[in-house]
Amino acid sequence: MHNKGPTFYEGISFQLAKIGIILVFVLSFSMNLVQVYVDYRAQSREFERLVDRVIQVATPPAARAVHTLDDDLATEVVNGLLSYDFIHEVAILDERGNALAEASRPPIVHSAGWLVKIVDDDVLTYTAQLAVPGYAQQSTGKISFRVDKRQALASFYSRSELNLVAGVLRNLVLVVLLFIAFYVKLTKPLARLSHEINEIDPDQPGVRRLTPLPDKRQDELASVISNTNQLLDVVELSLAKRRAVELALRKSEEHLRQIVDSLPVLIGARNKQGYYRFANQALANALGYTPEQMCTIHVRNLLKHSVDNIEQVLNNDARVIDRREELDVVEESFVGADGSQLFLQTHMIPLDYYDEVVSLVLSVDVTERKNAQEKMQYMAHHDALTSLPNRLQLVERLEHEVRRAVRHGYFGAVLFIDLDKFKNINDSLGHPVGDSVLQEVAKRLKAAVREEDLVARLSGDEFIVVLTVLDQELDIAGLKAGEISEKIRAVVSQPIMHEQMELRITCSVGVVVYPDKNNVVHELLRYADTAMYHVKEKGRDAIEFFNEDMADKVSAQLVMEGDLHRALEQQQFVLHYQPKLDIETGEVVGAEALLRWQHPEKGQISPMDFIPVLETSGLILDVGQWVIEQACQSLAIWSSKGLWRPGMTMSVNISPRQFRGASFVQDVIDALQRYDVPPGALDIEVTEGIIIQRVDEAIETMSTLAAHQVSFSLDDFGTGYSSISYLKRLPVSTLKIDKSFIRDLSHDRSDRVLVETIITMARLLDLNVVAEGVETAEQLEILHTYHCHSYQGFYFSPAVPEIQFEALLKR
Numbered sequence: 044m045h046n047k048g049p050t051f052y053e054g055i056s057f058q059l060a061k062i063g064i065i066l067v068f069v070l071s072f073s074m075n076l077v078q079v080y081v082d083y084r085a086q087s088r089e090f091e092r093l094v095d096r097v098i099q100v101a102t103p104p105a106a107r108a109v110h111t112l113d114d115d116l117a118t119e120v121v122n123g124l125l126s127y128d129f130i131h132e133v134a135i136l137d138e139r140g141n142a143l144a145e146a147s148r149p150p151i152v153h154s155a156g157w158l159v160k161i162v163d164d165d166v167l168t169y170t171a172q173l174a175v176p177g178y179a180q181q182s183t184g185k186i187s188f189r190v191d192k193r194q195a196l197a198s199f200y201s202r203s204e205l206n207l208v209a210g211v212l213r214n215l216v217l218v219v220l221l222f223i224a225f226y227v228k229l230t231k232p233l234a235r236l237s238h239e240i241n242e243i244d245p246d247q248p249g250v251r252r253l254t255p256l257p258d259k260r261q262d263e264l265a266s267v268i269s270n271t272n273q274l275l276d277v278v279e280l281s282l283a284k285r286r287a288v289e290l291a292l293r294k295s296e297e298h299l300r301q302i303v304d305s306l307p308v309l310i311g312a313r314n315k316q317g318y319y320r321f322a323n324q325a326l327a328n329a330l331g332y333t334p335e336q337m338c339t340i341h342v343r344n345l346l347k348h349s350v351d352n353i354e355q356v357l358n359n360d361a362r363v364i365d366r367r368e369e370l371d372v373v374e375e376s377f378v379g380a381d382g383s384q385l386f387l388q389t390h391m392i393p394l395d396y397y398d399e400v401v402s403l404v405l406s407v408d409v410t411e412r413k414n415a416q417e418k419m420q421y422m423a424h425h426d427a428l429t430s431l432p433n434r435l436q437l438v439e440r441l442e443h444e445v446r447r448a449v450r451h452g453y454f455g456a457v458l459f460i461d462l463d464k465f466k467n468i469n470d471s472l473g474h475p476v477g478d479s480v481l482q483e484v485a486k487r488l489k490a491a492v493r494e495e496d497l498v499a500r501l502s503g504d505e506f507i508v509v510l511t512v513l514d515q516e517l518d519i520a521g522l523k524a525g526e527i528s529e530k531i532r533a534v535v536s537q538p539i540m541h542e543q544m545e546l547r548i549t550c551s552v553g554v555v556v557y558p559d560k561n562n563v564v565h566e567l568l569r570y571a572d573t574a575m576y577h578v579k580e581k582g583r584d585a586i587e588f589f590n591e592d593m594a595d596k597v598s599a600q601l602v603m604e605g606d607l608h609r610a611l612e613q614q615q616f617v618l619h620y621q622p623k624l625d626i627e628t629g630e631v632v633g634a635e636a637l638l639r640w641q642h643p644e645k646g647q648i649s650p651m652d653f654i655p656v657l658e659t660s661g662l663i664l665d666v667g668q669w670v671i672e673q674a675c676q677s678l679a680i681w682s683s684k685g686l687w688r689p690g691m692t693m694s695v696n697i698s699p700r701q702f703r704g705a706s707f708v709q710d711v712i713d714a715l716q717r718y719d720v721p722p723g724a725l726d727i728e729v730t731e732g733i734i735i736q737r738v739d740e741a742i743e744t745m746s747t748l749a750a751h752q753v754s755f756s757l758d759d760f761g762t763g764y765s766s767i768s769y770l771k772r773l774p775v776s777t778l779k780i781d782k783s784f785i786r787d788l789s790h791d792r793s794d795r796v797l798v799e800t801i802i803t804m805a806r807l808l809d810l811n812v813v814a815e816g817v818e819t820a821e822q823l824e825i826l827h828t829y830h831c832h833s834y835q836g837f838y839f840s841p842a843v844p845e846i847q848f849e850a851l852l853k854r
């Protein structure tokens with residue numbers, strides 16, 4: 044800080060000189076003037092007295108001259124008066140006013156000084172009456188003369204002028220001398236002092252000291268300089284101390300900063316205005332700024348743009364700062380410099396930071412955790428292949444939609460869509476093709492419905508479409524659901540192009556309109572499933588609405604499902620055996636094990652009624668295994684008793700689900716080994732339906748078991764595909780002609796042709812033929828003519844309990 048020193052004219056000396064000069068002129072001149080005035084008054088009075096004496100001296104001779112009319116005397120008086128240098132005109136007049144004698148001379152011209160001009164008191168005229176004593180004091184004339192007062196006071200004036208000028212000059216000299224003395228003694232040292240103070244470095248005040256005055260000077264200035272030097276020393280010392288403290292502080296702050304910066308926790312301090320007063324490296328890095336930049340950006344600009352989020356952060360800051368509360372914030376959403384979103388979990392503490400209270404925020408970056416959670420949440424609610432909502436989300440949404448429909452009084456619909464023969468695509472073209480078909484179907488379904496409708500993938504080739512808000516009238520809602528279902532059927536059946544291959548697929552659609560009586564989501568799905576199943580039963584590629592009959596059937600099925608669970612636990616199942624007989628010899632060549640359910644209340648229930656329920660509920664896996672075990676056990680017993688001769692076969696029915704079960708092959712082998720079943724005694728009846736779905740897998744399963752001496756019969760032959768091509772590939776030893784062809788054998792020619800053809804074909808393929816449902820001798824006779832190998836049916840015996848069958852064997 045360097046101040047420009049004062050100029051000469053701004054200096055104290057000049058200022059004092061200026062004041063001195065003004066005082067000299069004003070005070071000394073005015074006081075001298077007063078003195079002159081007093082002197083002038085005294086001089087004037089003196090002059091008056093002189094004039095009076097002159098008149099007293101001149102009037103008697105002048106009166107005599109007038110009285111005697113003596114011109115000479117008058118002239119003498121006049122001349123006498125003119126001898127006074129200040130009288131320059133005299134006249135003696137008689138009583139009539141005629142001049143008896145008069146004389147004048149020009150006034151003496153003075154070089155009039157300035158003072159005379161100020162006084163301006165020049166010529167005066169005096170007149171005196173002349174009277175002769177003793178003549179009654181009667182005036183006889185008068186004498187007049189003119190007087191020049193300036194002339195009379197001339198010496199006074201010149202003396203006064205001299206005094207005035209001399210006084211002023213003397214004082215002026217005094218002022219000049221004082222000015223010099225001030226300048227030398229005060230102003231000059233002060234100017235030097237000022238200059239030296241200016242030169243002092245505020246950071247090192249002790250380095251440049253003020254130059255002391257000569258030793259003999261012990262005045263105030265010398266004391267100021269010496270005191271200032273002492274002060275500079277003290278300041279220098281305290282500065283040095285302060286610098287040392289500051290250095291220590293800075294170092295400790297630096298260490299702290301390093302520690303804070305190296306922490307993985309994101310640390311910052313925000314003030315009430317929403318600015319970071321401090322941000323550690325981790326926080327700055329996380330947001331993509333430097334710690335310095337962080338302090339220049341308002342927190343609003345770092346937050347994700349959502350009113351709630353911004354409000355929450357600002358409100359929390361205000362709470363911490365104003366109310367000094369400590370807060371835990373589960374989630375704050377920030378946006379980094381590169382636009383990426385960041386989720387922070389934060390603990391907030393009020394902190395006194397320099398001159399204000401701030402909110403100290405300690406955060407952990409939970410973005411990855413949050414993203415993982417969201418991803419998991421997404422995965423938990425979506426199907427990975429099609430990204431459609433999965434069953435979980437479907438159920439949640441459908442529950443919500445049903446509630447909404449009930450509340451607002453309108454109808455919606457659930458469409459259960461199953462792709463027809465999708466397995467064929469998977470099996471023949473491979474899973475990648477199947478996957479891309481599913482993705483394409485998902486896309487088409489989404490495009491076919493409104494945004495607010497829901498398309499979900501249930502499993503495999505099953506999709507659900509929820510049509511929300513169809514109509515307030517049930518009929519119209521149903522109509523709309525039907526129209527949309529038709530549209531869906533149409534879009535799904537459009538050719539699907541896959542790597543220049545044109546694929547065609549149809550779908551079966553089951554429709555249920557909601558809300559219904561109980562509005563349970565799982566029921567709705569089951570109803571839609573049932574309706575879809577009906578479509579499948581009727582030949583696929585159609586839509587069907589769920590109706591009351593179906594509902595009754597479903598509820599009956601549900602009741603039965605519960606009963607079947609109990610049946611297995613309480614051993615209500617038994618096996619009956621129907622003998623198989625050689626047509627030629629009439630000997631028993633084996634048996635078919637048939638499942639019976641002894642219901643405690645309803646009595647014996649037909650497997651035709653409960654096997655489908657076992658199948659859909661999955662219970663068939665347990666019950667089917669039980670059947671195999673039971674049959675193997677009976678075989679072992681009869682074999683040990685010598686009742687089961689070699690070459691006899693025990694047929695066991697296997698359901699599709701059981702056949703495809705992962706442990707099926709091993710379970711059968713285990714049972715064979717456990718009961719030590721004679722080789723070739725166990726025969727498994729499979730339907731064409733089981734095989735046709737996955738021919739290769741079926742062949743593999745059958746071949747494995749065939750290697751363990753298990754034979755296979757093809758049940759219900761003639762009702763299905765009856766393709767000779769796959770028959771040749773299958774390890775099947777027996778064909779069972781369905782009883783529906785045997786029933787009308789005696790009077791239906793076409794059945795006879797069919798049965799004869801099957802038998803002939805079987806013989807050609809070296810397969811056994813068993814005719815089912817032989818009830819009459821006539822039927823048996825016809826079969827005999829056709830050279831059918833064996834038969835079973837009520838004609839000989841229905842399926843009978845184990846004991847009865849054993850007795851039959853014994854016979």
Ligand SMILES: Nc1nc2c(ncn2[C@@H]2O[C@@H]3COP(=O)(O)O[C@H]4[C@@H](O)[C@H](n5cnc6c(=O)[nH]c(N)nc65)O[C@@H]4COP(=O)(O)O[C@H]3[C@H]2O)c(=O)[nH]1
Pocket residue numbers: 621636637638649650651654667670695696697698728758759782815816817818835836837838841842
């Ligand atoms: N009208 C008439 N019927 C006759 C005659 N002879 C036998 N039957 C019946 O015809 C059915 C033959 O069994 P299926 O075709 O394999 O058809 C079976 C089979 O598909 C299935 N089934 C039976 N037991 C089991 C089992 O343990 N497991 C599996 N998966 N299915 C079984 O249930 C179906 C029906 O079994 P059932 O009611 O026992 O009915 C049996 C049998 O009682 C006859 O002369 N006239």
